[in-house]
Amino acid sequence: MPLPMPEALAAAGSPGLGRRFTVSASATDSPVTPNAEFDAWFARKRRANRFNVARIPFSDLAGWRFREGDGNLVHDSGKFFSVTGLEVNTDWQDRGSWMQPILDQPEIGILGIVVKEFDGVLHCLMQAKMEPGNPETVQLSPTVQATRSNYTGVHGGRRTTYIEYFTSSERTLLVDSLQSEQGAWFLQKRNRNMIVEVTDDVPPHDNFRWLTIGQIHRVLAQDNVVNMDTRTILSCVPFEAPNGPVRNAASPEYRESLVRSLSGRHGSLHTAGHLLAWLTDVKARHSFTRRTLPLSKIDGWSHSDDEIAHDEGKHFKVIAADVRADTREVAQWTQPLIAPVERGVAAFLARPINGVLHLLVHAKAEAGAFDMCELAPTVQCLPVNFRDLPVHRQPRYLDLVLDPAPGTLRFDAVLSEEGGRFHHADNHYRIIDVGEDVPAQDDEDYHWMTVHQLMSLVQHSRYLNVQARSLLASLHTTW
Amino acid sequence: MPLPMPEALAAAGSPGLGRRFTVSASATDSPVTPNAEFDAWFARKRRANRFNVARIPFSDLAGWRFREGDGNLVHDSGKFFSVTGLEVNTDWQDRGSWMQPILDQPEIGILGIVVKEFDGVLHCLMQAKMEPGNPETVQLSPTVQATRSNYTGVHGGRRTTYIEYFTSSERTLLVDSLQSEQGAWFLQKRNRNMIVEVTDDVPPHDNFRWLTIGQIHRVLAQDNVVNMDTRTILSCVPFEAPNGPVRNAASPEYRESLVRSLSGRHGSLHTAGHLLAWLTDVKARHSFTRRTLPLSKIDGWSHSDDEIAHDEGKHFKVIAADVRADTREVAQWTQPLIAPVERGVAAFLARPINGVLHLLVHAKAEAGAFDMCELAPTVQCLPVNFRDLPVHRQPRYLDLVLDPAPGTLRFDAVLSEEGGRFHHADNHYRIIDVGEDVPAQDDEDYHWMTVHQLMSLVQHSRYLNVQARSLLASLHTTW
Numbered sequence: 001m002p003l004p005m006p007e008a009l010a011a012a013g014s015p016g017l018g019r020r021f022t023v024s025a026s027a028t029d030s031p032v033t034p035n036a037e038f039d040a041w042f043a044r045k046r047r048a049n050r051f052n053v054a055r056i057p058f059s060d061l062a063g064w065r066f067r068e069g070d071g072n073l074v075h076d077s078g079k080f081f082s083v084t085g086l087e088v089n090t091d092w093q094d095r096g097s098w099m100q101p102i103l104d105q106p107e108i109g110i111l112g113i114v115v116k117e118f119d120g121v122l123h124c125l126m127q128a129k130m131e132p133g134n135p136e137t138v139q140l141s142p143t144v145q146a147t148r149s150n151y152t153g154v155h156g157g158r159r160t161t162y163i164e165y166f167t168s169s170e171r172t173l174l175v176d177s178l179q180s181e182q183g184a185w186f187l188q189k190r191n192r193n194m195i196v197e198v199t200d201d202v203p204p205h206d207n208f209r210w211l212t213i214g215q216i217h218r219v220l221a222q223d224n225v226v227n228m229d230t231r232t233i234l235s236c237v238p239f240e241a242p243n244g245p246v247r248n249a250a251s252p253e254y255r256e257s258l259v260r261s262l263s264g265r266h267g268s269l270h271t272a273g274h275l276l277a278w279l280t281d282v283k284a285r286h287s288f289t290r291r292t293l294p295l296s297k298i299d300g301w302s303h304s305d306d307e308i309a310h311d312e313g314k315h316f317k318v319i320a321a322d323v324r325a326d327t328r329e330v331a332q333w334t335q336p337l338i339a340p341v342e343r344g345v346a347a348f349l350a351r352p353i354n355g356v357l358h359l360l361v362h363a364k365a366e367a368g369a370f371d372m373c374e375l376a377p378t379v380q381c382l383p384v385n386f387r388d389l390p391v392h393r394q395p396r397y398l399d400l401v402l403d404p405a406p407g408t409l410r411f412d413a414v415l416s417e418e419g420g421r422f423h424h425a426d427n428h429y430r431i432i433d434v435g436e437d438v439p440a441q442d443d444e445d446y447h448w449m450t451v452h453q454l455m456s457l458v459q460h461s462r463y464l465n466v467q468a469r470s471l472l473a474s475l476h477t478t479w
Numbered sequence: 480m481p482l483p484m485p486e487a488l489a490a491a492g493s494p495g496l497g498r499r500f501t502v503s504a505s506a507t508d509s510p511v512t513p514n515a516e517f518d519a520w521f522a523r524k525r526r527a528n529r530f531n532v533a534r535i536p537f538s539d540l541a542g543w544r545f546r547e548g549d550g551n552l553v554h555d556s557g558k559f560f561s562v563t564g565l566e567v568n569t570d571w572q573d574r575g576s577w578m579q580p581i582l583d584q585p586e587i588g589i590l591g592i593v594v595k596e597f598d599g600v601l602h603c604l605m606q607a608k609m610e611p612g613n614p615e616t617v618q619l620s621p622t623v624q625a626t627r628s629n630y631t632g633v634h635g636g637r638r639t640t641y642i643e644y645f646t647s648s649e650r651t652l653l654v655d656s657l658q659s660e661q662g663a664w665f666l667q668k669r670n671r672n673m674i675v676e677v678t679d680d681v682p683p684h685d686n687f688r689w690l691t692i693g694q695i696h697r698v699l700a701q702d703n704v705v706n707m708d709t710r711t712i713l714s715c716v717p718f719e720a721p722n723g724p725v726r727n728a729a730s731p732e733y734r735e736s737l738v739r740s741l742s743g744r745h746g747s748l749h750t751a752g753h754l755l756a757w758l759t760d761v762k763a764r765h766s767f768t769r770r771t772l773p774l775s776k777i778d779g780w781s782h783s784d785d786e787i788a789h790d791e792g793k794h795f796k797v798i799a800a801d802v803r804a805d806t807r808e809v810a811q812w813t814q815p816l817i818a819p820v821e822r823g824v825a826a827f828l829a830r831p832i833n834g835v836l837h838l839l840v841h842a843k844a845e846a847g848a849f850d851m852c853e854l855a856p857t858v859q860c861l862p863v864n865f866r867d868l869p870v871h872r873q874p875r876y877l878d879l880v881l882d883p884a885p886g887t888l889r890f891d892a893v894l895s896e897e898g899g900r901f902h903h904a905d906n907h908y909r910i911i912d913v914g915e916d917v918p919a920q921d922d923e924d925y926h927w928m929t930v931h932q933l934m935s936l937v938q939h940s941r942y943l944n945v946q947a948r949s950l951l952a953s954l955h956t957t958w
Contacts, residue, residue, distance in 0.1 A: 017750070017752040017753065017756060018750065018752060106768050108762065108763045110763075148763075148766075173756055176755075176756040176759045176760065177755065177756070177759050178759050178762060178763070192759060192763045271496070271497065273496040273497060273938065274496065276655075276656065276938060276939065277496060277652050277655040277656070280655045280656050280657050280671060280940075281655065283587065283657060284587045284589075284657070284671045287627075289585050370850070371849070371940075459752065459755060460755065460939060461759075461850075
């Protein structure tokens with residue numbers, strides 16, 4: 001009897017696990033959860049579910065302490081995460097050597113979305129989830145966000161709702177890949193990004209609603225609605241171009257170049273092989289070593305009663321927070337959070353090259369990246385970190401993305417990073433259609449790539465950093 | 480003016496940088512360096528260039544010492560490599576928790592072959608190179624093996640011959656990727672594997688000869704001739720099937736299944752997407768943490784005057800060696816080496832599945848692997864490590880690969896690992912054509928893959944471990 005033999009899919013031609021995802025304008029609303037109903041439900045959830053987050057001295061943290069010996073900030077259980085010190089030495093961008101606090105959380109968690117077809121249209125089971133660090137407490141979150149301790153039930157504790165869809169051996173996987181998190185704040189952290197399709201009835205829960213991908217895209221373009229975990233999962237979906245009419249017909253030229261960029265059948269400035277060789281060259285050309293060291297030993301940071309802060313006021317602070325739900329739900333706890341000192345910017349420059357949209361990708365070194373650097377947006381930084389530096393030490397294109405020319409913004413929203421670890425860590429996420437204003441030339445650490453090339457790379461771990469993935473997800477709202 | 484726009488190559492359809500490499504029987508000899516001339520030259524080099532390697536007490540090492548404080552074995556310059564301690568905790572294969580010595584060498588070196596066409600046939604510039612740990616001192620090595628310190632000239636010192644072909648910005652790259660080294664002995668080590676094509680005259684050097692890939696394949700099938708660095712570079716070449724007649728017509732059925740397995744146009748048991756999802760699942764399913772610790776603190780190993788050895792006589796020893804060239808060349812130095820306690824085995828089971836050759840790949844955890852596990856041969860171990868364990872704790876298929884059925888061995892040679900770090904570290908490398916004797920079924924940590932799928936994955940870093948890559952290179956000798 002012949003074995004089941006799916007014809008091998010060409011990795012670049014059809015990344016992913018075989019289901020076709022089409023960016024479809026027709027599914028920007030849904031009879032299952034009409035937009036009006038969703039908006040009312042989501043507003044209700046936001047009103048009803050608020051955390052009061054108050055800064056407290058580290059000494060008021062319950063269950064957390066600066067450990068004897070190395071001064072690392074740890075939980076008594078040895079679980080969750082810890083804050084340790086890191087020293088980096090690199091010749092990358094003249095950054096030399098520095099020390100910093102960094103989060104260490106070696107577990108692999110699950111970020112997962114359950115999807116199901118209703119009347120032939122794929123819907124995602126989305127959650128109105130509270131996180132203490134979110135600018136607005138409730139954001140639109142995946143079906144499941146679970147640490148390994150959560151889903152293996154090591155600690156006892158309440159079972160994560162719907163986790164069984166992801167741990168079942170019978171699951172139908174549409175996406176399953178390990179992806180990195182913020183390299184500036186996390187030491188080699190990654191999570192498992194999953195999409196699981198079901199056909200059976202799924203028991204309803206008031207904090208969850210079924211939305212089409214088009215409906216998620218609708219709110220992804222709004223400030224601080226769709227959380228980071230949703231964005232990173234959606235970035236792993238190998239979308240195909242829409243067939244039908246599109247929402248944004250403002251720039252048919254942009255749309256056409258985006259359609260071509262998605263397909264992989266049109267030209268690209270570089271072949272896939274050349275892009276991989278470029279990344280090899282980048283890693284081999286630079287020196288980069290790091291070592292963890294006791295948090296008590298890091299230079300350049302001051303440790304007061306209630307924060308660990310950079311001596312020049314740059315980067316971020318480690319703070320302690322008391323978190324209380326101001327609703328009927330009984331919930332109170334304390335925890336450390338990372339609080340960046342200001343709003344950042346993460347922006348891709350985009351332009352058609354021979355009619356195919358390309359994005360300018362930056363191979364960016366980050367302290368905690370799994371392997372020294374990943375592919376980042378053209379610009380990704382906190383501007384304050386560079387204000388006192390001469391122009392040649394500033395990120396390239398910084399002025400251009402902070403003050404884009406009129407009519408060039410294809411995407412512009414303030415989106416925040418993981419609210420469970422980061423406090424008001426939001427960024428201007430932007431996609432800027434620079435057209436001929438920026439030459440289609442590469443530079444040592446910058447290369448122009450098509451959307452299809454990025455979608456192919458994100459099928460593997462550790463190519464696109466989390467900010468680039470947020471923008472890749474956001475790009476699909478720009479039709 | 481339109482920009483240069485090579486049509487994007489489908490990553491799976493045409494891995495690599497665009498040149499077509501064909502396994503060609505016609506090039507098993509060459510007018511540039513006929514086999515008879517090569518054999519005579521190589522035998523002469525082996526006779527004339529010998530190291531006497533004598534074990535010495537650690538206290539007789541010059542320039543090396545056990546460092547105050549952590550007891551790590553380090554060089555006074557802080558360069559080369561160091562031996563540190565490592566603790567691993569994992570649920571993988573019931574291995575639990577252990578400590579071991581491990582080599583730490585964070586630099587990225589270059590392993591590179593210069594290639595050039597003579598009369599339309601690609602030739603590789605190969606070196607007769609001495610390494611102290613080689614079972615026979617001289618092995619057939621790439622054009623260049625250089626550490627970063629070598630090629631950046633940090634230490635002054637003699638320039639590596641031909642290094643300029645790899646560091647030139649004008650180089651024509653055919654292969655360029657970062658690949659891992661032995662995860663059991665090295666902590667996250669990788670090297671840059673490169674092939675550079677030249678068209679100009681290359682100045683000759685008596686230690687170097689031009690050989691076709693077919694000629695290298697001829698000697699790769701012999702014991703201990705082709706060194707590990709050559710094998711790992713050749714494993715990155717996306718070979719196409721031969722058109723013409725082939726050497727080994729003994730099994731036309733095997734040959735046909737191998738031709739189909741190379742092409743990527745025939746079926747495979749799994750899609751590329753499913754293989755990546757499987758690897759995600761393997762990594763997420765297992766727990767695996769490690770930390771470096773002082774060499775003086777590792778349990779289970781005994782430290783005597785002249786070796787650090789495992790208490791049960793398993794695994795390997797760290798030894799100290801005095802190395803002297805017994806020829807006119809003046810060379811003498813001392814260095815630590817890793818010496819495995821016996822000869823190992825590294826073997827792929829292979830079988831046709833619906834007429835397409837598949838290899839049974841093992842997702843194997845190794846202490847120093849970059850990300851907990853890589854894809855390994857079906858069996859890869861020192862048998863002594865398992866002799867006292869019950870069968871269910873032994874590697875699957877161990878008996879089968881130690882004592883293969885008659886007529887099933889498609890490749891069988893003793894090949895050694897890097898002789899600059901490892902002393903007589905050789906393995907039975909085997910490819911065993913098991914046919915219907917082994918069912919075409921997967922298991923949690925084992926999956927059947929085509930040769931084309933392996934060649935596609937090896938275009939990226941950190942998928943295939945170095946033993947699997949040696950076998951992938953060796954597979955191309957089995958026509």
